[in-house]
Amino acid sequence: MLLAGCVSPPTKWAAPISGQPAASGSASPGAGGVTAPVWGPCEGYKKLPNITLECGKMSVPQDWNNLSLNRTFDIALIRARSVGQRQRIGSLLVNPGGPGGSGVDLAYYLAQGLPNDVIWRFDIVGFDPRGVGKSSPVECFSDADLDANFGADPDPVSQADFDASVALARKLAQECGTKYGDALQYFSTEQTARDMDAIRNALGDEKITYLGYSYGTLLGAVYAQLFPKNIRALVLDGAVDPTQSSVASSEGQAKGFERAFTNFANWCKTAAQECPLGGDARGAVTAAIQAARTAPATGANGRKATAGWVFTAVISALYSEQLWPALAVAIANVRRGDPKDVFELADRYAERDASGKYSNLFDANLAVNCADDDKSVTVEEARRLQGEWRTKYPLFGASLALNLICAQWPGKRDPYPAGTANGAPPIVVVGTVGDPATPYEQTPKLARMLGVGVVLTWQGEGHTAYPQTRCITDAVNDYLIDLKVPAEGTTCPK
Numbered sequence: 001m002l003l004a005g006c007v008s009p010p011t012k013w014a015a016p017i018s019g020q021p022a023a024s025g026s027a028s029p030g031a032g033g034v035t036a037p038v039w040g041p042c043e044g045y046k047k048l049p050n051i052t053l054e055c056g057k058m059s060v061p062q063d064w065n066n067l068s069l070n071r072t073f074d075i076a077l078i079r080a081r082s083v084g085q086r087q088r089i090g091s092l093l094v095n096p097g098g099p100g101g102s103g104v105d106l107a108y109y110l111a112q113g114l115p116n117d118v119i120w121r122f123d124i125v126g127f128d129p130r131g132v133g134k135s136s137p138v139e140c141f142s143d144a145d146l147d148a149n150f151g152a153d154p155d156p157v158s159q160a161d162f163d164a165s166v167a168l169a170r171k172l173a174q175e176c177g178t179k180y181g182d183a184l185q186y187f188s189t190e191q192t193a194r195d196m197d198a199i200r201n202a203l204g205d206e207k208i209t210y211l212g213y214s215y216g217t218l219l220g221a222v223y224a225q226l227f228p229k230n231i232r233a234l235v236l237d238g239a240v241d242p243t244q245s246s247v248a249s250s251e252g253q254a255k256g257f258e259r260a261f262t263n264f265a266n267w268c269k270t271a272a273q274e275c276p277l278g279g280d281a282r283g284a285v286t287a288a289i290q291a292a293r294t295a296p297a298t299g300a301n302g303r304k305a306t307a308g309w310v311f312t313a314v315i316s317a318l319y320s321e322q323l324w325p326a327l328a329v330a331i332a333n334v335r336r337g338d339p340k341d342v343f344e345l346a347d348r349y350a351e352r353d354a355s356g357k358y359s360n361l362f363d364a365n366l367a368v369n370c371a372d373d374d375k376s377v378t379v380e381e382a383r384r385l386q387g388e389w390r391t392k393y394p395l396f397g398a399s400l401a402l403n404l405i406c407a408q409w410p411g412k413r414d415p416y417p418a419g420t421a422n423g424a425p426p427i428v429v430v431g432t433v434g435d436p437a438t439p440y441e442q443t444p445k446l447a448r449m450l451g452v453g454v455v456l457t458w459q460g461e462g463h464t465a466y467p468q469t470r471c472i473t474d475a476v477n478d479y480l481i482d483l484k485v486p487a488e489g490t491t492c493p494k
Contacts, residue, residue, distance in 0.1 A: 076134035080111035097214030169404035177410030184411025228424035256439035305339030316349035
């Protein structure tokens with residue numbers, strides 16, 4: 001399963017599922033264990049020039065639908081405030097997607113990278129969603145398990161190889177089930193959307209201003225359905241279509257990554273100095289993956305660049321056009337027996353450090369996606385789709401068909417609502433034409449579903465748009481600050 005939602009730095013993925021309507025309303029402070037954050041210094045983050053940083057934690061109910069359960073999760077927060085702040089509007093709550101990306105890390109990054117007009121008017125507030133990072137993290141998988149998962153063949157053809165993939169996925173799913181049991185259902189998107197309203201209330205904002213990337217657009221869309229009258233402004237960049245099934249989502253990503261790879265291959269033909277793969281980049285990558293199946297290059301400490309690691313490096317680089325030259329060099333080098341650059345790209349995506357330790361990004365990603373999905377494919381259906389999608393999407397289809405962990409997930413499901421945001425103000429939905437992880441086709445679908453969505457298009461490459469280009473930046477800034485909604489159909493050139 002690919003990540004659908006992050007922005008740079010560690011930029012990740014999204015995976016929407018079908019859902020059911022839910023009741024509105026949030027608990028008052030103190031109900032169900034809700035506590036206000038206590039702010040203090042931020043450990044592990046360097047001081048930023050002209051920015052004050054505060055970190056804190058608050059408690060939220062594990063189950064917003066059963067406050068009498070009297071069990072809570074901790075939610076980690078960061079607040080970045082410009083020392084030159086003036087005409088303050090309130091807080092800008094941010095989420096990087098994934099699911100599994102750290103909103104605390106994103107806010108720290110954006111405090112250095114957002115336009116001054118925004119930083120001067122808003123506190124930039126990030127939170128690690130329940131189960132993520134510092135917020136009661138889900139930790140199911142060992143580093144060895146994740147190495148095995150990422151290193152596995154992305155397209156196991158023989159029955160024996162396929163059965164081995166099924167067994168590994170079953171082991172990972174059972175590890176989560178054994179550790180968390182019935183609590184797995186509480187890591188769902190709807191529960192996190194309700195946490196967001198508790199955060200809004202704790203920050204003292206009458207209405208929320210929110211910037212969500214990739215999977216963060218799904219989180220924002222669910223919030224808009226649950227709390228439409230609590231919205232000041234929502235920017236949803238890298239749109240996820242909440243109405244599609246998990247199968248449709250995976251196929252959309254397969255199509256999106258094939259399209260992005262074709263764009264990369266075409267770039268290689270015109271950028272010979274930066275792309276040492278020649279005129280057939282697709283052939284070079286396919287050959288590198290195939291060679292890695294039988295004779296993987298060996299790197300430091302005996303680590304082998306198997307087909308899975310080469311495939312993950314390709315996925316990683318397609319999230320940003322800026323990484324295309326790095327991908328070309330990595331493939332050329334691994335074919336010569338040097339996997340260093342392949343590992344660098346793959347580890348960036350997997351959040352694996354130099355010592356081989358992982359963050360809990362993928363633990364949380366699977367916990368959220370599987371809790372959300374009440375219509376997971378069966379193992380047999382995945383095997384059928386693998387063959388069909390291999391033909392339709394030669395590089396990415398087979399791998400994206402194999403959602404084998406959710407197919408064997410032991411936890412109960414908690415699907416999110418997928419409908420209109422009745423009573424909400426206009427919501428800006430941003431789409432990038434060349435986005436591989438959240439294909440552009442989802443952008444108008446999300447806007448239509450919400451009923452108040454306004455599409456803003458960037459004719460660029462990579463995953464998410466704001467604030468990468470002046471046209472998009474100006475339009476989003478005008479909306480966030482002055483609530484000036486872009487004209488319907490606004491399109492920004494590359």
